[in-house]
Amino acid sequence: MDPAVVESYHRDGFVLMPPGFLPGTVVDRIAAAVPGLLGNDGPERVMERDGVTVRSVYGVHRQGVVFPAVVRHPVLLGAARTLLGGEVYVHQSKVNVKAAFAGDQWDWHQDYVYWLQDDGITRPDMVNVAVFLDDVTEFNGPLTFVPGSHRHGVLAATGRDGMPLGYEDAPGWIATLTADEKFRVHTDVIAELTADAGMVSPKGPAGSVLFFHPNLLHASVRNMSPGRRAMAIFVYNAVGNAPRPVDSPRPAFLAEPDVRPLRPGTADLIGESS
Amino acid sequence: MDPAVVESYHRDGFVLMPPGFLPGTVVDRIAAAVPGLLGNDGPERVMERDGVTVRSVYGVHRQGVVFPAVVRHPVLLGAARTLLGGEVYVHQSKVNVKAAFAGDQWDWHQDYVYWLQDDGITRPDMVNVAVFLDDVTEFNGPLTFVPGSHRHGVLAATGRDGMPLGYEDAPGWIATLTADEKFRVHTDVIAELTADAGMVSPKGPAGSVLFFHPNLLHASVRNMSPGRRAMAIFVYNAVGNAPRPVDSPRPAFLAEPDVRPLRPGTADLIGESS
Numbered sequence A, B: 001m002d003p004a005v006v007e008s009y010h011r012d013g014f015v016l017m018p019p020g021f022l023p024g025t026v027v028d029r030i031a032a033a034v035p036g037l038l039g040n041d042g043p044e045r046v047m048e049r050d051g052v053t054v055r056s057v058y059g060v061h062r063q064g065v066v067f068p069a070v071v072r073h074p075v076l077l078g079a080a081r082t083l084l085g086g087e088v089y090v091h092q093s094k095v096n097v098k099a100a101f102a103g104d105q106w107d108w109h110q111d112y113v114y115w116l117q118d119d120g121i122t123r124p125d126m127v128n129v130a131v132f133l134d135d136v137t138e139f140n141g142p143l144t145f146v147p148g149s150h151r152h153g154v155l156a157a158t159g160r161d162g163m164p165l166g167y168e169d170a171p172g173w174i175a176t177l178t179a180d181e182k183f184r185v186h187t188d189v190i191a192e193l194t195a196d197a198g199m200v201s202p203k204g205p206a207g208s209v210l211f212f213h214p215n216l217l218h219a220s221v222r223n224m225s226p227g228r229r230a231m232a233i234f235v236y237n238a239v240g241n242a243p244r245p246v247d248s249p250r251p252a253f254l255a256e257p258d259v260r261p262l263r264p265g266t267a268d269l270i271g272e273s274s
Helices: A003-012 A024-039 A066-070 A074-084 A112-117 A172-176 A187-197 B003-012 B024-039 B066-070 B074-084 B112-117 B172-176 B187-197
Strands: A014-017 A045-047 A054-058 A088-096 A106-109 A126-132 A157-159 A183-185 A209-212 A218-220 A231-238 B014-017 B045-047 B054-058 B088-096 B106-109 B126-132 B157-159 B183-185 B209-212 B218-220 B231-238
Touching: A003 A014, A003 A074, A024 A054, A024 A066, A024 A088, A066 A231, A074 A088, A074 A126, A074 A209, A074 A231, A106 A183, A183 A187, B003 B014, B003 B074, B024 B054, B024 B066, B024 B088, B066 B231, B074 B088, B074 B126, B074 B209, B074 B231, B106 B183, B183 B187
Parallel strands: none
Antiparallel strands: A014 A209, A045 A054, A054 A088, A088 A231, A106 A218, A126 A209, A126 A231, A157 A183, B014 B209, B045 B054, B054 B088, B088 B231, B106 B218, B126 B209, B126 B231, B157 B183
16 A cells, blocks of 8 residues: 555545455455355344345354455455554454445444444554445445544544334344444534535445545435445454453454454455466 | 527436526525525425424415515526426425435435326426525435436336325325325336436536426435535426316415416516616
8 A cells, every 4th residue: 555545544534446456356256255145144134124125244254255365365454454553353344235226324423433332442443444346326325424534533422322213122232233323423513524624425436445444424325226335344453452341242243352463365265366 | 598408408308507597696585585484384394204304395486475586587487488388387386405414315206297196287298497595416415317217208106005104194295295205116117217328416506407307207315414405496387288177186385276377577586686
């Protein structure tokens, strides 16, 4: 990763790398692994409010052979190490589907507050690495960022009590995974930040890789288009920032207990080595 | 209106005119009249599902002095006459607010089917004229069109039975005015049309005027931005296309009973004449 790219990441809180940064064969391997992942009916799978459309699958870096290899791919792992300044591991991972016509919004939020409050991670020394599995356009619910907002730390937010609508009988940890955000950043804070910095929706073809800071304020609207907007998101954490013990640890597919540094490798990415 | 503009309207089903097409003083007069309009608690006012945010106010061409004059303004009336090829009147009008953070989506739909089924208007010889009262951007829920879709007539759709969620106790006519569209165009039809023609979200500064055909397939996502996206929409109908009698006529603020041709004038637009 070029020093200018790293600098822009630290300034804006995000940077978008074009297709080719991560080899296309790796992207193809990820894309091919997704349908099987979505078909597995387990607690890792979170549905939309409609109960029939897959919204997300969590803990993908622990499943099968492709994703565990992808998070160790030298390009992604190297970039995460560069951005975080040392050894890293994957604390959380997911495929967010945002299905055609049905993929619901994600309201304004920062990611880090969940990892702080639920998982005992004391510093935002983390990075989201999102691999676009479909073209991201203005029409399919792109991630929308407030540039530089990560430099303001954890923003004033109001917690929601109880379970989100439509998930009343679900396990407690679902409260942080639905369209109804548990922590709502105050609207006057959002208005103030956007008045200065505006908003940006990074768009690009499938295979692009978007890096963004865990304190970057972001949202995305519903996908009303006839095309899916899936991405695989790997959340790298600095090894020196491993979680402290919490009273009610979340399941391993939401909060990785193995905090040993990842070693680079491509062994199981057959498509690439062949 | 330039013949090339008229031709592009008939080809694409919409055309966006920049600020200045309608004099800025007229836009200012409309904008100044909106707050009073939103404050009136009557059946013309439709709230969002949250029950506290104004979604739309209907029948604005029948209220106060500004809007009745605006629909007679030579620029708008002249354009409607050109596009419809003769005498016109306003069948329906509204201010759609799409409030900051709260303005909800409008799912994929065509407008005309409501005027056909609810009001007995037998031909789509109508035009929507939308005056932007705020800048329309990619972030505040712009109207999204499938270009040329108006040339396919009334598309296959499934009707929703009963009242939309959150409006169960409301009068029957509310069923067509909420985020939960009464007629849902089949998703395979939308996918097929967009595969050929794509999607377009016309964007522009406040004061722009967007003309679009009543059979143009359109939608808009929620407004998650900190800025309002209000527009005034006037639906002109050809005088020769006046409604036929229906069993349960809608209130006059939804279906204008006075079908006499409008005459151009600017008498009450003091801001412009001064």
